[in-house]
Amino acid sequence: MNAIEMKHVSKAYRSFSLNDVSLSLPTGCIMGLIGENGAGKSTTISLLMNTVKRDSGEILILGKDNQSADFHQVKEDIGIVLDEAYFPEVLHAKNVNQIMKRTYRNWQEDIFFNYIRQFQLSERKPFKEYSRGMKMKLAIATALSHQPKLLILDEATSGLDPIIRDEIIEIFNDFTREEDHSVLISSHIISDLEKISDYIAYLHQGKLLFCEEKDRLLEEYGILQVSNTDISAIPQEAILGRKDGKYSSSLCVRRSQISQAFDLEPAGIEEIMLFLAKQEV
Amino acid sequence: MTGLILKDIYTMLKQTKLLLLFIVVIGFLQDDFILTYGICYASMLPITVLGYDERAKWNKLADMLPYTTNELVGSKYILGALSVGAAAFIMVCIKWLHTLTGKAAFSPNYWVVLLLTVCTAFLLLSVNLPFMFWIGVERGRLLFVIFVVAVLMFAVTALDHLEFIKTQTSLSPLILAAPAATAIILLISFQLSKIAYKHS
Numbered sequence: 397m398n399a400i401e402m403k404h405v406s407k408a409y410r411s412f413s414l415n416d417v418s419l420s421l422p423t424g425c426i427m428g429l430i431g432e433n434g435a436g437k438s439t440t441i442s443l444l445m446n447t448v449k450r451d452s453g454e455i456l457i458l459g460k461d462n463q464s465a466d467f468h469q470v471k472e473d474i475g476i477v478l479d480e481a482y483f484p485e486v487l488h489a490k491n492v493n494q495i496m497k498r499t500y501r502n503w504q505e506d507i508f509f510n511y512i513r514q515f516q517l518s519e520r521k522p523f524k525e526y527s528r529g530m531k532m533k534l535a536i537a538t539a540l541s542h543q544p545k546l547l548i549l550d551e552a553t554s555g556l557d558p559i560i561r562d563e564i565i566e567i568f569n570d571f572t573r574e575e576d577h578s579v580l581i582s583s584h585i586i587s588d589l590e591k592i593s594d595y596i597a598y599l600h601q602g603k604l605l606f607c608e609e610k611d612r613l614l615e616e617y618g619i620l621q622v623s624n625t626d627i628s629a630i631p632q633e634a635i636l637g638r639k640d641g642k643y644s645s646s647l648c649v650r651r652s653q654i655s656q657a658f659d660l661e662p663a664g665i666e667e668i669m670l671f672l673a674k675q676e677v
Numbered sequence: 678m679t680g681l682i683l684k685d686i687y688t689m690l691k692q693t694k695l696l697l698l699f700i701v702v703i704g705f706l707q708d709d710f711i712l713t714y715g716i717c718y719a720s721m722l723p724i725t726v727l728g729y730d731e732r733a734k735w736n737k738l739a740d741m742l743p744y745t746t747n748e749l750v751g752s753k754y755i756l757g758a759l760s761v762g763a764a765a766f767i768m769v770c771i772k773w774l775h776t777l778t779g780k781a782a783f784s785p786n787y788w789v790v791l792l793l794t795v796c797t798a799f800l801l802l803s804v805n806l807p808f809m810f811w812i813g814v815e816r817g818r819l820l821f822v823i824f825v826v827a828v829l830m831f832a833v834t835a836l837d838h839l840e841f842i843k844t845q846t847s848l849s850p851l852i853l854a855a856p857a858a859t860a861i862i863l864l865i866s867f868q869l870s871k872i873a874y875k876h877s
Contacts, residue, residue: 447740471743482738484688484729491687498680499742 397459399423399546399578400444405453407443412602414439417453419597419607424575426568428589428610429582430669431599437582438479440599441550444580445476458546472501475539477552481531485524489517492538500542511537515560528555536564540571547571549581553588561585565592586666598669605672610665617668618660620647630654637671648672681744681752682759684735685726696722696760700767712768713794719764720798723753724805728814750810750870754863757802765795789852796859803859803866811873 400421407414414436421427431437442448444455446462455462460470483492489512497503512519515533523531532555539547547568553561569592571577583589589596590610597607606613617636623644634653639646648663648671663671686693696719703715730736739749768791775781804824808817 445741447737468743468745471741474741476738476741478737478741480734480737482734484684484733484735486690486729487684487687491684495680495684495687498683499744 397423398456399425399458400427400580401454401456402440402444403454405443405455406451407439407448408451412436412439414443414599414602417599417604419604421578421580421595423578424572425594426572426579426581426592427595427597427607428586428593428665429580429597429599430584430586430589430665431582432673433584434601435599436602437599438550441478441548441580441582444548445471445474472542473545475542475544475547477532477535477539477547477549479551479554481523481535483523483531483534485522487523488521489519489534489537492534496538496542502543504541504543508537508541511540529557529560532556533560533564536567540567545576545578547577547579547581549579549583551583552581553583553585561588568592586664586669590665596665598672600673613665613668614662616650616652617648617663618651618654619663619667620649620654620658620660621645622647622658630658636668637674639671639674678744678748678752678755681739681748682756685723685752685756688729689722689726693722696764697767700764701771712790713797715768716761716764716794717798717801719760720757720802721805722760723757723802724809724814724818726756727753727809731814746871746874750806750867750874753806753870754802754867757799757806761795761798761802764798765791792852793855796855799859799863803862807866807869807873810870810877813877 398420400419402417402419405414405417412434417436417440419427429437429440439448443450444457444462446455446467449463457467458470458473460467462470487495493505493508496508497505509519512534515530515537517526517530517533517537523534526534532552536552539549549568553564556564565588568579568581572579579592581589581593593610595607596610596613598605608616620630621644622630624640627645627647630647630649631653634649636648636650638648648668649660651660654660699718700715703712730739736749772781772783772787776783805817805821808820808824811817812820
């Protein structure tokens with residue numbers, strides 16, 4: 397079963413539209429959702445949680461249509477962290493525990509306070525006095541403390557220092573050790589996603605350019621530095637994107653369609669993303 | 678839904694302490710006008726909480742939690758009912774303390790004023806909340822004031838022309854009808870607030 401299934405989902409606003417997005421996150425996997433600012437990542441997450449109504453298409457979350465009347469029950473199994481924590485400023489961690497205890501059926505106080513201690517958060521400090529990093533840690537602790545099966549994280553690690561980010565990435569990784577646990581994580585920090593994702597979905601200007609297994613992407617694409625005079629020897633269909641210089645060009649190419657005579661450098665996710673974005677403009 | 682109400686109570690705890698003090702003080706003054714003012718003020722507490730929610734963008738998170746629109750909107754009505762109920766209860770308790778010392782007595786008129794005051798407080802809540810859910814607290818307050826002034830002007834003009842009100846010797850049918858009318862208006866308001874919430 398897929399934890400998330402989007403089929404031909406579209407949503408149009410006045411100045412932006414998300415067009416015909418189809419993606420599947422298999423249960424037990426981590427999917428990284430990448431894209432530039434305004435590409436549609438947060439809209440996609442809002443559509444998944446049905447806080448924004450889609451114009452067309454179908455969305456199944458943990459096997460349930462997200463527009464069904466009892467979808468709020470499915471939300472019991474979803475841990476969510478948005479780009480900000482959005483708790484009222486007067487609350488502190490103990491208040492959050494009391495509120496969430498009465499919100500989620502499976503709320504586990506001991507797990508919540510373990511995270512609070514692990515993240516070195518004060519239990520009594522008002523939310524407004526937290527730094528951005530502390531706020532996000534509180535949101536992450538909340539999302540992880542009600543036995544969710546699916547974690548949806550929208551820029552959850554932004555604003556955190558590299559050490560705690562690494563620690564949190566490890567927590568997300570641990571989370572998927574249970575075979576029915578899945579994670580969808582959108583982030584600008586592609587190095588984090590590269591570390592943990594099984595799948596990468598790339599949104600660009602409201603279109604899904606690819607949704608592939610990360611390892612396949614890394615195997616399939618390579619970077620080729622070639623002089624402008626030799627560029628004609630490269631089959632056009634092999635070129636995914638290019639950056640032209642005065643005397644030479646950088647090409648992102650499909651390895652399978654390129655002669656082995658060429659010396660290809662490995663392509664990282666960020667490079668593939670940049671090449672594709674350039675090509676699409 | 679208790680989680681939502683608890684969140685609201687935590688949010689307005691400081692305001693609640695002030696309100697309690699205010700109600701106790703004016704309760705001891707034993708003036709009908711102030712009693713009305715205190716209870717109506719209590720009905721405004723959900724608006725204060727909505728203001729805090731707006732500032733924190735709490736709804737972005739709340740929409741992701743396992744709550745229905747009924748619960749998200751209904752919690753504010755329940756909070757309003759709790760505030761008005763608590764304010765009225767404290768007023769009655771203080772009045773009762775006064776009766777013990779022989780300084781006051783529970784007259785039938787007192788209960789009529791209390792009942793109509795509670796109904797008025799709920800009416801204010803009913804008119805207020807859909808505006809707040811629709812366009813937010815800041816603009817909602819402005820629209821609410823405009824609306825109330827317009828209604829009052831209309832009512833004053835209309836009453837001048839309704840002769841039967843002037844000749845009415847007993848208000849008892851009106852008293853009996855007030856709670857039922859308030860309940861119906863609350864229900865309509867709740868439905869409007871849900872529509873406003875979904876489209877906000």
